[in-house]
Amino acid sequence: MSIASIGYLRIAATDTAAWMTFGTEILGLMDARREDAAGARFLRMDDHPFRFMLEPGDADELLATGLECRDRSAWLELCERLRNAGHSLEEGDTDAAARRCVTAFVTLQDPSGNTLELYYGRRLDYAPLVSPTGVKRFITGDEYTGDLGFGHAVLPTPDMEAAATFYTELLGLGVSDELYPPMPEGAPESKVLFMHADNPRQHSLALYNHPFPGGVVHMMVEVSCLDEVGRALDRAKAAGHTILASLGRHINDNMCSFYVLAPGGIAVEYGYDGLLVDWDNYTPTVSTEGDHWGHEYNFPG
Ligand SMILES: [Fe+2]
Numbered sequence: 001m002s003i004a005s006i007g008y009l010r011i012a013a014t015d016t017a018a019w020m021t022f023g024t025e026i027l028g029l030m031d032a033r034r035e036d037a038a039g040a041r042f043l044r045m046d047d048h049p050f051r052f053m054l055e056p057g058d059a060d061e062l063l064a065t066g067l068e069c070r071d072r073s074a075w076l077e078l079c080e081r082l083r084n085a086g087h088s089l090e091e092g093d094t095d096a097a098a099r100r101c102v103t104a105f106v107t108l109q110d111p112s113g114n115t116l117e118l119y120y121g122r123r124l125d126y127a128p129l130v131s132p133t134g135v136k137r138f139i140t141g142d143e144y145t146g147d148l149g150f151g152h153a154v155l156p157t158p159d160m161e162a163a164a165t166f167y168t169e170l171l172g173l174g175v176s177d178e179l180y181p182p183m184p185e186g187a188p189e190s191k192v193l194f195m196h197a198d199n200p201r202q203h204s205l206a207l208y209n210h211p212f213p214g215g216v217v218h219m220m221v222e223v224s225c226l227d228e229v230g231r232a233l234d235r236a237k238a239a240g241h242t243i244l245a246s247l248g249r250h251i252n253d254n255m256c257s258f259y260v261l262a263p264g265g266i267a268v269e270y271g272y273d274g275l276l277v278d279w280d281n282y283t284p285t286v287s288t289e290g291d292h293w294g295h296e297y298n299f300p301g
Helices: 016-026 072-084 094-100 160-170 226-238
Strands: 005-013 041-044 052-056 061-068 104-109 115-120 152-156 174-179 192-196 205-208 218-222 243-250 256-261 267-272 285-287 291-294
Touching: 005 016, 005 152, 016 041, 016 052, 016 226, 061 152, 072 104, 072 115, 072 160, 094 104, 094 115, 160 174, 160 192, 160 205, 226 243, 226 256, 226 267, 243 267
Parallel strands: 005 052, 061 115, 152 205, 174 285, 218 267
Antiparallel strands: 005 061, 041 052, 104 115, 152 218, 174 192, 192 205, 243 256, 243 291, 256 267
């Protein structure tokens, strides 16, 4: 398998300061205090130099998903496979790689136009996480699981068949669950394809079969216990952020979580208790329910 984890997200924000306040005071992430010539701000959740790069922009949207290869040979092999399949890869220069704290990367689009950055050799500084809200740790891996990545993201891929082929056959992700959530009568069929990388997290990336504003359906960060989730929910409510979904527990990754809208409108899932899977003994599931309980949605407007 070529992709080890989702290492980082690059997010454009019309108000990076508001996003940073949300990231630190609500989510409990740490301001990485990195200098950036273009005015980006950085949030960290573990010993990676950052997991989220917030860049000043005219719109609030996902700019790129950073996918990590384990080493240079895996990265070169993947790049060659993609080029042979007709994809054009743009090589990042030294400055752009330094900005992402990676050894090297290439940029490409998936078949639905989502931007991906494939990289290897993240440069770690091992500064400890000091959460401004006292979050003890974010679940991004340990000595037993290896790096689990920052969490997960769901990308809009209206041409789901082409996207699924691209992610599974070229990038080497494995399918963990195919979800057909119950829809109101007359609504178009909705499908979410959950995929895992080469780590035990039940899904690192999922595909949604419709377009979606902001270029991402949601992104997820995970903490270590229910109390941390509850405290974040209290902080989000107290600060007046829109709670997109009440507390609930998902099928498939078992995540017990709520959803909150970040400034600018990107949905952030905040959860704990995500399933870790032994892929050698796993049979992908096909599901017709999204939740065991809860997750009552409240879409603004
Ligand atoms: Fe999720």
